[in-house]
Amino acid sequence: MSNDRLIYLPLGGAGEIGMNAYVYGYGPAGKERLILVDIGVAFPDMETTPGVDLIFADVSWLVKNKKRLEAVFITHAHEDHVGAIGHLYERLGAPVIHTRAFTANIARGKLAEYGVGDHAVTTASVWPATTKAGPFTVGFLPISHSIPESSALVIDTPQGRIIHTGDFKLDLNPLVGEAFDEELWREVSKPGVKALICDSTNIFSPNPGRSESEVGPEVQTLIAEAKGMLVATTFASNVARVRTLAEAGERAGRSICLMGRAMRRMVEASLETGVLTRFPKVVSTEEAREIPRENLMLIVTGSQGERRAASAQLARGKFHGMQMQEGDTFLFSSKTIPGNEKGVIAIMNAFSEQGVDVIDDSNGRYHVSGHANRPDLEKMQDVVNPQMVIPMHGEHRHLREHAKMTLAKGRAAVVCVNGMMLDLSGNQPKVAEYIESGRTYLDGSVQIGAMDGIVRDRIRMALNGHVTVTFVLDEQDEPLGEPWCDLMGLPETGRSKSPLTDVLEQDLSQFIGRADAKTLMNDAKLEEALRRVVRNTSQDEIGKKPEVTVVISRLSA
């Protein structure tokens, strides 16, 4: 019997929606040859990651084992699947990257920012074409989603076939890209599928998903009734939606103007790669400014309330010479991702102040999801008929519910989260090992670890404010003047109505006056003592304990 095993190891995406990174391996334990499926980002927030630019899966394990990495396969071009490719390419040992043309176009753009040439990405053809990668043979099996050329991966291993769905929905008329082809999927599954590694995003949505083609008629009706300028936002990567919006505008006799870099980039990539063969004529913002507003439609970025995107800019006032006004209409052809509500609502209120009618998706007319709902996930299992299902692309609650649903259907399933290495060799998935997993932050231009304490310190300063205490002594440990304080993010006065700085400096001076030589000699002791004075006095004066930096300066002659 062979000693080889087939492993599955999520490093990101299993326990959150975002930063997808899934490893498959085959070979002797600890010497498996590896492939990586997707390498995406997650987005920071002020609550947990202030100042951070992007979040990736911690790929330290993969970096340590980069010599075993045969290739990277990217299922589709959403940021949470491809967004980290540029940032991590070198650390991963410049692996071969396989993906389809549209995704390749986007991935090459990201690699170019790091000076990596186009050759790094190999453009893949779809199934039945396949690519060898060590012990694996991998094929791209088209599936509908909310971005062009999304693909499942058919991963043939010495121990059988695996299907990794990527993100998907079962759309028979997705408008752009391939429809869900049930016959093809049945055919691919016929030889028997060992494991289905499956999207879990919409496991809690009880009704079958709706087709992208349902949005168009609703948008057309809306546009026909709009009086002033019409502005619509959606996810820029949903090229089908962007075209639906643009075509509805065109049909209503409006000129179309795309605003926001991502919006133009995605349409460009679609045209360059032949994903789109037709897109309504667009006008530049310069041209748009000359067009009567009732004849104009803007399609803009920023459906999630992002501060720098076009919709937020328009909410704040003029953007590239365009400005909303009373009688205009703004359409969110999108849903708000949990966590983004406040930003989106702020934009809605800003438009309301401008007299703009804001229409969102609360009635379900102007947006459909890109993910399979519960009945669609059941159908997928029925079509593929896998031996086991490993839920992925979900928070823990999604994975758990998806596993429960699978077990209820009489199939093997397990909740597998980031860092949990499964051995898929047998008839049941088994936990093989736990790998240290986590998050890496892109902070400015530097990659830092989530557990480094850097962001924790920033959060503390945000919550508590900051005091710098400076104290100078001479060579004989004699104070040269009094300690003094610089405050940041703290009230000027507190309980005693005297300036907080003065109160702190008085208490520090008193402490120094009483301090013995032993304390004054010892930097660590002195620092701790001065910090304690500041924190206690502050608690008393203003009811909070600030972060304190103590700078002790010992002068030598």
Added chain:
Amino acid sequence: MSNDRLIYLPLGGAGEIGMNAYVYGYGPAGKERLILVDIGVAFPDMETTPGVDLIFADVSWLVKNKKRLEAVFITHAHEDHVGAIGHLYERLGAPVIHTRAFTANIARGKLAEYGVGDHAVTTASVWPATTKAGPFTVGFLPISHSIPESSALVIDTPQGRIIHTGDFKLDLNPLVGEAFDEELWREVSKPGVKALICDSTNIFSPNPGRSESEVGPEVQTLIAEAKGMLVATTFASNVARVRTLAEAGERAGRSICLMGRAMRRMVEASLETGVLTRFPKVVSTEEAREIPRENLMLIVTGSQGERRAASAQLARGKFHGMQMQEGDTFLFSSKTIPGNEKGVIAIMNAFSEQGVDVIDDSNGRYHVSGHANRPDLEKMQDVVNPQMVIPMHGEHRHLREHAKMTLAKGRAAVVCVNGMMLDLSGNQPKVAEYIESGRTYLDGSVQIGAMDGIVRDRIRMALNGHVTVTFVLDEQDEPLGEPWCDLMGLPETGRSKSPLTDVLEQDLSQFIGRADAKTLMNDAKLEEALRRVVRNTSQDEIGKKPEVTVVISRLSA
């Protein structure tokens, strides 16, 4: 003709949902005698108000005019209506406070924290009882909401009757407290109502609101099926819901344990004031620990994911000796207020990791709103038949939509936001003046202004990190040693792989070495120059510009 005018001035609550504070006045312009309706809080978030404890309306205008303030009337005991009463009582000149018994109980608790005695609050009887307050005669008109004894105010003025709805829904069977009594409302409105100042929260909800009584049967069915321990959370102030949950548990043979201070406080206040005459027997947490989990039901605080509340504590592990486990059920009998999604979802996932089944309100079975939906708001107008409607208790988009709906019904309406003083004397509301309005933060024990820059500085430190530069010179402006740096919230190394502190100190030293005497003499100039060095070098090394505190110390002999 009289020179007197009737004014309405929202200081909070008109342009947001939260920190309600509405002023009415009557008399000669600038000399109106005033009453204040409600004095609530809003809640801070990490995004905009890190470290802040509570937010109130900026009542500076009212403080300046406190001699004109006849009384404060509180419509109901929700925090956004009564929460600031203790914090602002003295600043407002210790005004007379009128409210109904249950709200009075809560208000007195808040005042007691500031050492104010119970006499400060006068308990009001309901309509037809009234209270004189300067030129006003005010009556409490019961209306259903999601807390006991919510009341509209009937404000009789020399220029006619005003009805201020407070928060409300049209519930014919609210289980606790008075049902909406259409006959009574018609009778009160019969003499003619000049202005209806009306809740706008649910203007975007298209269907008639549902009764509190619809929740009970659903919860009973759920509890009947639950196997392990059952834990339910809801808004503690929704006493009817808390009792519904407790009764459903009792009926299923479970012992009831209330966890979380607010939960116990609200039930206590209800029993003390006779709002509740019956509540199932509750057990203490000590007793609960001895009861088999399948016979136990906890009702806990923290439906909004608040970090310190009982539900979050249970999500993190043991709380008062209680711990969730596989097979238990957790019910959110609540909706998630926009902005709280991440916190709530984090709790759901933590429970999922514990093997707990989490049930939320996504199917609409286990929660009903406390606010009137669009058809209910229309019905309210039909019943009251006011001359004009002033939407309140809403973000701008709610106020605007509510005003549009009113205008479409042929009534006068205006979008009136915080700081906009309306003259209601004529047949149409007219803008009289704009008053400076805004927000006050309770930060630890200190009240600070939202525009003071204190919180802005904290946000900057959270986004950018902080560097302290210390530099000592002697009396002759000669440097005593090199400048040095202390970093907080910044990566240790950047582009050059050397410690960032070292790189910064080298560049600072170089700068000092080249600096002329004029720069070294001038504190402001030197400080600015050192700050610039730090920011530029950091940008180069780590791709971000930190906040910088420069401490220049000039020693004298």
